[in-house]
Amino acid sequence: MGWASGRRRFVAAVAAVGVAATVGVVAYRVLAPAEVSTFARDDYPARSMLAPGVTGRLPVAPLIVDGRLRVYAAPRQVYADQPVDSRSRRTPHWSFRRWPASLDAVVASGTTVVSRWSDGQLVALDARSGRVAWRADGPEPASERAARRTGTAVVWRPSGLAVSRTDDGRHVVVSSGDGEVRAVDLTDGGQLWRAAIGAGCHQPVGTSARGQLLSVDSCDGPTVIEFRDPTTGIVQVRWRPPDAGDELSATLIGCAPGGAGCAALRTSGPGDASARGWLLGSGEPIPSTALDDPGVELVDETTVGMVDGALVGRSATDDRQRWRVEVGPGRVIAVQPGRVHVLTEGNELVTLDPATGAQRSRFVLNIGSDGTGWAPGDAYAADGYVAVERLRRPVDPDGDDKRYYLTAEPLIIAAT
Structure with missing residues (x-):
């Protein structure tokens, strides 16, 4: 026993x-810790040439890359589908997933897609194949990014990550985190420079048309705006508007997607009444009264804004009116080279040429039986396309995603 x-x-x-x-x-x-890559099996798609109109609806925000792919963000994944004009999201053309890190930001330049992760690592993917082109260490994000399910904060507003172009034509990836900023070469991920910044008091804004990294620094004394050289990381200018108060915020204008290559800047203190517009050049910012209005955008050296139901184009340098076109009540939701996009109160998308004011297209943003009884959220424009979030009315910023968005596929995308 x-x-x-x-x-x-x-x-x-x-x-x-x-x-x-x-x-x-x-x-x-x-x-x-693990990574899973699924490479593209199909050929790299050709560019589409579409007549203006709605092309589809999507559950998450697309980043249009090279006019051929739509790239998306998930909590631990970056992936692409094609063709760019597909009516709905399709099986991934390629996919890259990391664990346990979470995806913080995505930017693209040419055929390179750069992703930043919660551990600070940068992973560049070849958009044609989905294969990893290079990896580089960077500073960890200063805080966890707050993003709703569409992911617009990750792909359309990727603060802390930008691609800059230097005077000699080099493309530089700049990554900002808590207490540090680093720059690597877009070609191979090789580190170019790193610099210490104040923790919790230094906010990156984006890059200028000359490639400079702009950031708001409130670490020591009154808030200033820093202009940092993209090649060396050296701060070239520390500037603040004349007669500005201690509190200062900055918004870049006339930018490519992701806050890159911006042509102007708008500064303000508490409230919009103190907003002032500035053109960015080789020296200190130059005042531009045409950009003082927070509703005005800049594209192709023309400021565009709504005035009593008309879209008005003015010279950015001398505020001289260039053209005026009646479009009806609405607002400018996005711009891109050669196009300014106005969304009317009836959710018609009107696209005009910023140089002349000539109408390029006009149609209702509707698909299927969704209707037009929605409010616009974030918007994005690139490569002739426009994508807009559709929110449920009345908009409840504190509501959950089901209450906040119009449908399970709240993004509507159109060719213009």
Whole structure:
């Protein structure tokens, strides 16, 4: 009896060890740091040439890359589908997933897609194949990014990550985090420079048309705007508007997607009444009264804004009116080279040429039976396309995603 009882205890102990080992192996496979890549099997798609109109609706925000792909962000994944004019989201053309890091920001330049992750790592992907082009270490994000399910904050407003172009034509990826900013070469990820910045008091804004990194620095004394050289990381200018108060915020204007290559700047203190527009050049910013109004945008050296139901184009340098076109009540929701996009109160998308005011297209943003009884949220424009978030009326900023968005596919996308 004693021998049998001891044998049972021994067998039970061995079984317990085996179960524990199996659980450990499974847990390691599930929880261990890992990456999964799915490469493109189809050919790189050709550019589409579409007549103006709505092309589809999507559940998440697209980043249009090279006019051929739509790139999306998920909490731990960056992936692409094609063609760019597909009516709905399709099976991924390629995909890259990391664990346990979470995706913080995505930018693109040419055929390179750069992703930044919660551990600070930068991973560049070849948009044509989805293969990893290079990796580089960067500073960890200053805070966890707050993003709703569409992911617009990750792909359309990727603060802390930008691609800059230097005077000699080099493209530089600049990554800002808590207490540090680093720059790497877009070609191979090689580090160019790194610089210490104040923790919790230094906010990156974007890059100028000359490639400078702009940031708001409130670490020591009154708030100033820093202009940092993209090649060396050296701060070239520390500037603040004349007669500005201690509190100062800055918004870049006339930018490519992702806050890159911006041609102007708008500064303000508490409230919009103190807003002032400035053109960015080789020296200190130059005042531009045409950009003082927070509703005015800049594209192709022309400021555009709504005045009593008309879209008015003015010279950015001398505020001289260039053209005026009646479009009806609405607002400018996005601009891109050669196009300014106005959304009317009836949710018609009107696209005009910023140089002449000539209408390029006009149509209602509606698809299927969704209707037009929605409010616009974030908007994005690139490569002749416009994408707009559709929000449920009345808009409840504190509501959950189901209450906040119009449908399960709240993004509507159109060719203009």
